[in-house]
Amino acid sequence: MSIVSRIMWIYIALLACPAFAQEGPELGVAVTADQIASWAISVQPDGTGLPAGSGNAAAGAEVYVMKCLACHGPEGAGGLNDWLVGGHGTISSDTPVRTIGSYWPYATTVFDYIRRAMPLTQPQSLSNDETYAVTAYLLELNGIIDEGDVMDAETVPNVEMPNAGNFIWVYSEK
Amino acid sequence: MKKSDLLEPIAGNGLLHRRLFLKSSVAAMGAAGLQFITAKVATAAPLEVPAWMQIPGTGMSGYGARSRHEEHIQRSFGSLPGTVGVGSSKTPLEHLEGIITPGALHFERHHNGIPDIAPLEHQLLIHGLVDRPLTFDLESLTRYPLVSHIHFLECSGNSGANNAPKPPQLPASSIHGLVSCSEWTGVPLAVLLDEAGVQSEGSWILAEGSDAAAMSRSIPMAKVRDDAIVAIYQNGEHLRPANGYPMRLFLPGWEGNMSVKWLRRIQVTSGPTMTKDETSKYSDLMPDGRSKLFTFPMEVKSLITSPSGTNAMQGTGLYQVSGIAWSGLGRIRRVEVSADDGRTWAEAALTDPVLPRAFTRFRLPWRWDGGPAVLQSRAIDETGAVQPTRTVLLGERGANYRYHYNAIQSWAVSETGEVSNVYS
Numbered sequence: 001m002s003i004v005s006r007i008m009w010i011y012i013a014l015l016a017c018p019a020f021a022q023e024g025p026e027l028g029v030a031v032t033a034d035q036i037a038s039w040a041i042s043v044q045p046d047g048t049g050l051p052a053g054s055g056n057a058a059a060g061a062e063v064y065v066m067k068c069l070a071c072h073g074p075e076g077a078g079g080l081n082d083w084l085v086g087g088h089g090t091i092s093s094d095t096p097v098r099t100i101g102s103y104w105p106y107a108t109t110v111f112d113y114i115r116r117a118m119p120l121t122q123p124q125s126l127s128n129d130e131t132y133a134v135t136a137y138l139l140e141l142n143g144i145i146d147e148g149d150v151m152d153a154e155t156v157p158n159v160e161m162p163n164a165g166n167f168i169w170v171y172s173e174k
Numbered sequence: 175m176k177k178s179d180l181l182e183p184i185a186g187n188g189l190l191h192r193r194l195f196l197k198s199s200v201a202a203m204g205a206a207g208l209q210f211i212t213a214k215v216a217t218a219a220p221l222e223v224p225a226w227m228q229i230p231g232t233g234m235s236g237y238g239a240r241s242r243h244e245e246h247i248q249r250s251f252g253s254l255p256g257t258v259g260v261g262s263s264k265t266p267l268e269h270l271e272g273i274i275t276p277g278a279l280h281f282e283r284h285h286n287g288i289p290d291i292a293p294l295e296h297q298l299l300i301h302g303l304v305d306r307p308l309t310f311d312l313e314s315l316t317r318y319p320l321v322s323h324i325h326f327l328e329c330s331g332n333s334g335a336n337n338a339p340k341p342p343q344l345p346a347s348s349i350h351g352l353v354s355c356s357e358w359t360g361v362p363l364a365v366l367l368d369e370a371g372v373q374s375e376g377s378w379i380l381a382e383g384s385d386a387a388a389m390s391r392s393i394p395m396a397k398v399r400d401d402a403i404v405a406i407y408q409n410g411e412h413l414r415p416a417n418g419y420p421m422r423l424f425l426p427g428w429e430g431n432m433s434v435k436w437l438r439r440i441q442v443t444s445g446p447t448m449t450k451d452e453t454s455k456y457s458d459l460m461p462d463g464r465s466k467l468f469t470f471p472m473e474v475k476s477l478i479t480s481p482s483g484t485n486a487m488q489g490t491g492l493y494q495v496s497g498i499a500w501s502g503l504g505r506i507r508r509v510e511v512s513a514d515d516g517r518t519w520a521e522a523a524l525t526d527p528v529l530p531r532a533f534t535r536f537r538l539p540w541r542w543d544g545g546p547a548v549l550q551s552r553a554i555d556e557t558g559a560v561q562p563t564r565t566v567l568l569g570e571r572g573a574n575y576r577y578h579y580n581a582i583q584s585w586a587v588s589e590t591g592e593v594s595n596v597y598s
Contacts, residue, residue, distance in 0.1 A: 092463025
C-alpha cells in the first residue's frame with residue numbers, strides 16, 4: 001500500500017469519529033434570500049449562482065485592455081502576473097504553463113474568480129455583463145469558444161475545458 | 175596526545191578531557207599564549223555590578239513589547255510585483271524554541287492584502303442548503319461554547335523552494351517558514367450549522383473570506399463535523415488582523431489556505447464549488463499531466479531548526495540539535511536524527527506536550543568533532559507514516575507538484591563550521 005493510499009484510509013477511519021454534540025444559545029439572526037443576494041457570489045460547476053447578463057469576446061477585449069492588461073499582458077500572456085492564455089500541450093512536460101486554457105477544469109471558475117477578485121485594485125467593480133465579456137474573451141483567446149459565442153448563465157457551464165478530464169479527486173466521500 | 179584524541183568522550187554524555195582547553199591553546203598560540211593566559215588570570219577584574227541594577231527600571235505598559243535587543247528577529251516577506259499584500263511572510267523558525275509561535279511572528283499568506291475590518295460591522299452568513307439562513311456577529315459567537323486546541327497551521331506551498339534543482343542557500347525560515355503553531359479558541363462550526371439546519375443533500379460547504387480576494391475554498395461536511403471551528407482567539411488574545419480578525423475558519427491538520435481568514439460566508443452545497451484556489455492553484459500536478467484535487471491533510475514532517483542553514487558553528491564540542499515535527503494526521507510518535515547523511519539514526523527526545531496536529535519539539539545532544547557532517551531529522555506519526563527522503567518524494571511526484579513538500583531536510587556542516595542546505 002502506498003503512503004498516499006494508507007493516509008487516505010486512515011483519514012477515512014478518522015471520519016468515523018463522533019461529531020461535536022454541543023448546544024448553542026441560538027443567537028443566529030434570520031435573513032431572507034433578498035438580503036443574501038449581494039453576498040452570494042459563488043458559482044457552482046453546474047452554473048448555480050450565475051447571474052443574469054451576457055457578453056462576448058469583442059466586448060471583453062475592451063474591458064481587458066482597460067482593467068486587466070497591465071498585470072496579465074497583451075492577450076492574456078507575457079505579464080508580470082499569472083498567464084491566462086496559452087500553454088496548451090505543456091501540462092505533462094517538464095515546464096508546464098498553467099493557464100485558463102491549458103489547465104483550468106471549469107469555465108464557471110473563470111466567471112466566479114473575475115467577479116470576486118478582479119481587477120486586483122478594484123475587486124467586485126465589474127458589472128455582470130463585463131464579467132461575462134471578459135470570460136468570453138479569455139476563452140476565445142484560448143481557442144475554447146468561437147469569436148461570436150455569447151457567454152451567459154446558460155452557456156458558461158456548458159463550455160468544455162480542454163484539461164477537465166485530467167483531474168483526480170483524492171478526497172473520497174466514503 | 176593529538177587534538178582528535180582529546181575530543182573523544184571520556185565518560186558518558188560526551189564529557190571531554192579537562193586538558194582540552196589548555197592543550198589546544200598551546201597548540202594554537204605557543205609559549206606566548208601560555209604567558210598571556212597566566213597574565214589574564216592574574217589581572218582578571220572583579221565582576222561588575224551592572225548599570226541596570228543601579229537605577230530604577232522602566233515602568234509598566236498597556237501592551238508589552240519584546241526586548242529591544244531581539245527586534246532583529248523578523249519575518250521575511252515578499253509580495254507580487256506592483257502589490258503589497260499578495261504574498262507571504264515566513265516565521266523565523268530558527269530563532270524560536272518550544273512549540274508556540276508568537277502571534278506577531280505567525281506566518282502570513284494573503285491573496286489580496288489584510289482587510290481593516292470593523293468588528294461590530296462584521297457578519298458571518300450561513301446559507302445554501304439549510305432550513306434557516308442565519309447571520310452571526312462577534313458578540314454573539316463569544317456566548318457559544320468555546321473550545322481551545324493547540325494546532326499547527328501550514329501553507330501547502332511550504333518548503334516548495336526545495337523543489338528547485340539546486341538547494342537554495344537560505345535560512346530554515348526562508349525555506350520552511352510557512353508553518354506556525356498556536357492555541358486556537360473558537361466555536362465548533364457544526365454547532366452553528368446545526369442551528370441553521372443542514373439539509374440532507376448538504377455534503378460540502380463553501381467558506382469565503384471578507385478580504386479583497388474573497389478567498390474561497392470548498393470543504394467536505396465530514397471535516398466540518400469532525401473538528402472545524404470558527405476561531406476567534408489565537409494564543410489567548412483576539413486574532414490578529416493578519417490571521418483573520420475578527421473570525422476565521424480553522425481546520426486542524428489541513429492545508430492552511432482552507433482555514434479561510436476573515437470568514438464572512440458559509441454556503442452549504444451538494445458538492446465542491448471548484449473555486450480558483452482549489453483547481454488552478456493548490457492542485458497537485460503529476461508528471462503524467464494529471465492533477466490531484468483535494469489533497470487536504472498536511473503530511474508528516476520535521477525540520478532541524480538548530481543548527482540550520484546559513485548558521486555558523488561556534489567551534490567543536492557539545493551541541494543540542496533541536497527541531498520541530500508535525501503531522502496533519504495526528505500525533506508525532508517518534509523523531510530520529512542522523513548526523514551521517516542518513517546512514518545511522520538515533521531517536522530524539524520528544525518534549526512534552528506531544529499533541530495531535532501540533533508542533534512537537536524534539537532535541538538530541540550532539541558532539542561535533544569538526545569533521546564534515548550531514549544532519550537530518552525523520553518524523554514518524556501515529557498512523558505509521560514516515561517522512562520520506564527528497565529522492566523518494568520527487569520520484570513519486572515529479573518536480574512540478576508544487577505543494578505538500580514534506581521531505582527530509584539535510585543540513586551539511588562543513589569542516590569550517592558553515593551549515594548549508596544540501597540534497598541528500
